[in-house]
Structure formats: structure tokens, C-alpha cells
Amino acid sequence: MTTPAQSSPHGLVVVGGGPAARAAALAFREAGGSGSVVVLSDDTAAPYDRPPLSKDFLRGDADAGSLSLGDEYAEKDITLVLGAEVAELDTAAHTVRTSAGETYAYSACVLATGAAPVTLPVPGGDDQRVLSLRSLGEGTALRDAAAAASSVVVIGSGFIGCEAAASLAGMGKTVTQVSDETLPQVHRLGEDVGRTLAGWLTDAGVTLVGGVSVTGVEDGRRVLLEGHDAVEADLVLAAVGAHPLGELADTAGLDVHGGRVVADEHLATSAAGVWVAGDVAYARNATAGRHLVVEHWDDAEAMGAIAGTNAAGGDATWDKVPGFWSEIGSQFLQYSAWGDGWDTARFVDHGEGAFTVWYGQDGTTVGVLTCGADDDDEKGRELISAGAPLPA
Numbered sequence: 001m002t003t004p005a006q007s008s009p010h011g012l013v014v015v016g017g018g019p020a021a022r023a024a025a026l027a028f029r030e031a032g033g034s035g036s037v038v039v040l041s042d043d044t045a046a047p048y049d050r051p052p053l054s055k056d057f058l059r060g061d062a063d064a065g066s067l068s069l070g071d072e073y074a075e076k077d078i079t080l081v082l083g084a085e086v087a088e089l090d091t092a093a094h095t096v097r098t099s100a101g102e103t104y105a106y107s108a109c110v111l112a113t114g115a116a117p118v119t120l121p122v123p124g125g126d127d128q129r130v131l132s133l134r135s136l137g138e139g140t141a142l143r144d145a146a147a148a149a150s151s152v153v154v155i156g157s158g159f160i161g162c163e164a165a166a167s168l169a170g171m172g173k174t175v176t177q178v179s180d181e182t183l184p185q186v187h188r189l190g191e192d193v194g195r196t197l198a199g200w201l202t203d204a205g206v207t208l209v210g211g212v213s214v215t216g217v218e219d220g221r222r223v224l225l226e227g228h229d230a231v232e233a234d235l236v237l238a239a240v241g242a243h244p245l246g247e248l249a250d251t252a253g254l255d256v257h258g259g260r261v262v263a264d265e266h267l268a269t270s271a272a273g274v275w276v277a278g279d280v281a282y283a284r285n286a287t288a289g290r291h292l293v294v295e296h297w298d299d300a301e302a303m304g305a306i307a308g309t310n311a312a313g314g315d316a317t318w319d320k321v322p323g324f325w326s327e328i329g330s331q332f333l334q335y336s337a338w339g340d341g342w343d344t345a346r347f348v349d350h351g352e353g354a355f356t357v358w359y360g361q362d363g364t365t366v367g368v369l370t371c372g373a374d375d376d377d378e379k380g381r382e383l384i385s386a387g388a389p390l391p392a
């Protein structure tokens with residue numbers, strides 16, 4: 001098939017359709033990158049706001065139209081190709097090829113393929129009736145199925161599982177949340193936060209079954225648990241994590257670590273002319289002085305902007321402290337951290353439900369989680385950036 005790419009390379013080809021991809025294309029233009037810009041996304045929807053899928057969108061408080069991230073592509077002379085899955089990256093020829101057989105040549109390429117939900121690794125876990133949540137299509141399927149269901153089992157106690165469970169309970173569904181963690185997020189955020197999240201979920205009407213392993217799913221609706229009665233519901237949502245989509249880079253011979261594409265602090269990969277951004281990146285953060293795994297919305301956008309700027313010939317560096325927010329029912333929290341471990345968690349109760357948790361490693365501040373204490377989040381970012389001692 002003849003494509004414009006075969007006669008002359010595009011200035012930038014972006015692979016992906018999320019926030020990192022969008023930010024990369026816009027930043028390339030902003031930085032004065034020359035040539036045509038093409039964004040290839042295997043999603044059928046133009047880039048949209050993903051976080052509401054487990055929050056307002058699931059609850060029915062936001063519709064698909066309101067999730068749009070903007071339609072400035074034409075205005076910025078960016079070509080967005082939807083339903084285009086990139087199947088091959090050829091770093092010697094400087095081309096990508098879609099599964100439909102179209103070839104796009106590039107001068108610069110940004111990989112922003114993100115992550116996909118992990119399929120529940122038990123018998124029946126791959127049943128089509130066991131839903132997962134990442135794309136707008138999956139979010140719509142979940143919302144539609146929830147409308148017809150009166151009971152739901154949510155498997156997993158990561159943030160997406162907790163947010164979805166609270167949203168579904170708020171819609172009047174009977175929700176059971178099962179997890180192999182004894183308390184939600186206890187491994188990542190510690191006992192105090194685990195107990196707090198469990199309290200929020202219980203108050204929202206969620207029944208928590210913690211510390212159990214799921215051994216199977218029968219008929220798409222009966223969740224079997226080791227050493228515990230099975231839980232049956234009209235609808236089962238598996239929220240058991242996401243795996244980075246680094247295969248494209250891996251097959252092309254780029255450095256890949258744990259499925260993520262390895263990059264320096266400028267988000268340049270091991271292949272000339274190829275940058276990476278977002279959840280699929282394993283990039284070196286200049287301030288941390290080490291490579292980090294980061295799966296947060298704001299950081300995907302920030303990394304996309306850096307990759308796009310550098311692809312245009314700029315010199316941007318990834319040096320900010322990563323962070324995310326989460327809404328669990330009516331509760332809102334923020335977390336800023338390097339995200340690769342801590343040995344001390346210091347919980348400070350501010351009263352009336354507000355709190356801060358300071359995380360330290362060898363006496364140095366490495367993270368801060370806040371609820372109703374925005375000033376501490378700001379202060380925490382400064383302390384983490386500076387490698388300052390853990391606050392008393």
C-alpha cells in the first residue's frame with residue numbers, strides 16, 4: 001500500500017493514543033519540529049481522559065463527549081490515525097508498520113503505547129464476561145453492564161479496584177471487593193493507609209474480603225476463593241493490575257526492562273531517533289538519579305511533552321517528582337513519591353479526616369501521601385526533590 005511515508009519520512013511518528021502520545025505530538029509542534037506529524041493509535045476513540053472511567057464516568061456523572069482531551073490536531077497540523085495498531089518498528093529503516101500493512105517512515109519516533117489490563121491468571125479468568133477497565137470501550141461496557149446488575153464482585157485492591165468499587169457502591173450496587181492483600185494498598189502504602197482506605201470503602205457500602213486468593217471464576221459470575229466461600233454476583237470486574245506494552249520495542253531490539261522501554265533522562269531510548277513516554281517507559285529521573293516505574297496521568301503528559309520537545313531538537317529533562325491523585329467515593333488523596341520503596345511511614349492525623357503520611361528511606365524523604373492537606377503535598381515534593389531528611 002502506498003502511503004505518504006514511503007516517499008518522504010514524517011517529521012514525527014507517535015505510536016499510541018493516550019496522554020503521553022498527545023502531549024508528544026503537541027510539544028513537537030510547540031518546539032518548532034519540522035515535517036509532518038502522525039499519531040497512530042489502535043484505539044478507535046480520539047485521546048480521552050482515562051481517570052474518570054472508574055469515577056464520574058462509571059457513576060454516570062460524565063458522558064463520553066466530556067472526556068475528550070481536545071480536537072486541536074487539525075489546527076496544529078497533526079494527523080491522528082485511529083484504529084491503527086503498530087505491529088513493527090524497524091529502527092534501521094526508520095519505519096513503523098501497522099498490522100494493516102501500512103508503512104510510515106519517520107525522522108523521529110515517540111513510543112507511547114502505555115499498558116493493558118492483566119488478565120486474571122486463573123481458570124475462567126479469561127471469560128469475556130469477566131470485565132476489565134482501561135479503554136473507553138471497556139469503561140462503556142462496564143457502565144452498561146453495571147446498569148443492568150444489582151451485585152458486583154471487584155477483584156483487586158489497587159487504586160482502580162478501590163475507585164470502581166466505591167463508585168459502584170455509590171450507585172446502589174451490592175459490591176464485594178476481594179483481594180489477596182489483607183488491606184487495600186497495604187504493600188504499597190502501609191498499614192495506616194490500608195486501614196484508612198478500608199474504612200472509606202466500608203463506609204461507602206463495599207464489603208471487603210481481604211487476604212484471599214482467587215482460584216477461579218465459574219460461569220463469568222462466581223468467584224472461587226481459597227479457604228473462603230465463593231462470592232457470586234451479576235457482574236465481575238477484574239482490576240488486578242496492568243502490564244506495560246513494550247513488546248514492539250523489545251522485538252525491535254531496544255533495551256527493555258520488565259516490559260518497559262529503557263530511556264535516559266531525556267527520554268531517548270537505546271535506538272537513535274526513538275523516544276519513549278508514559279506508562280511504557282522505564283526512564284532515568286535526573287533528580288532521583290535512577291530509573292523509575294511511573295504509571296500516573298500527569299507524568300505521562302509531562303514525559304510526552306519532554307519526548308516531543310527533544311524529538312524536535314530540544315533539550316528537555318525529566319526531573320520532576322512523580323505523583324498521582326485518586327478519588328475513592330467522596331474522598332480525595334494525592335501521592336507524590338519516587339515510588340520504588342520506603343522503610344518508614346509516618347502517619348500524621350490532622351483531625352476531621354485530614355492526614356499526611358511521610359515516607360522515608362534511610363532517613364531521607366521519598367514520598368508523601370495527603371488527604372485534605374495540600375500544603376504538605378507541595379512541601380513534600382520539595383523535600384523529596386531535595387533529598388531532605390524525613391520530617392519529624
Ligand SMILES: Cc1cc2nc3c(=O)[nH]c(=O)nc-3n(C[C@H](O)[C@H](O)[C@H](O)COP(=O)(O)OP(=O)(O)OC[C@H]3O[C@@H](n4cnc5c(N)ncnc54)[C@H](O)[C@@H]3O)c2cc1C
Binds near residue numbers: 040280327
Ligand atoms: C480506570 C483508570 C483510572 C485511572 N485513574 C488515574 C488517576 O486518578 N490518577 C492518575 O494519575 N492516573 C490514573 N490512571 C492511570 C493513567 O490513566 C495512566 O497513567 C495514563 O493513561 C498513561 O498514559 P500513557 O499515554 O502512557 O498510556 P495509555 O493511556 O495507556 O495510552 C496508550 C495508548 O496507546 C495505544 N496503543 C498501545 N499499543 C499500540 C500499538 N501497538 N499501536 C498503536 N497504538 C497502541 C493504546 O490503545 C492507548 O490508546 C488511571 C487509569 C485507568 C485505566
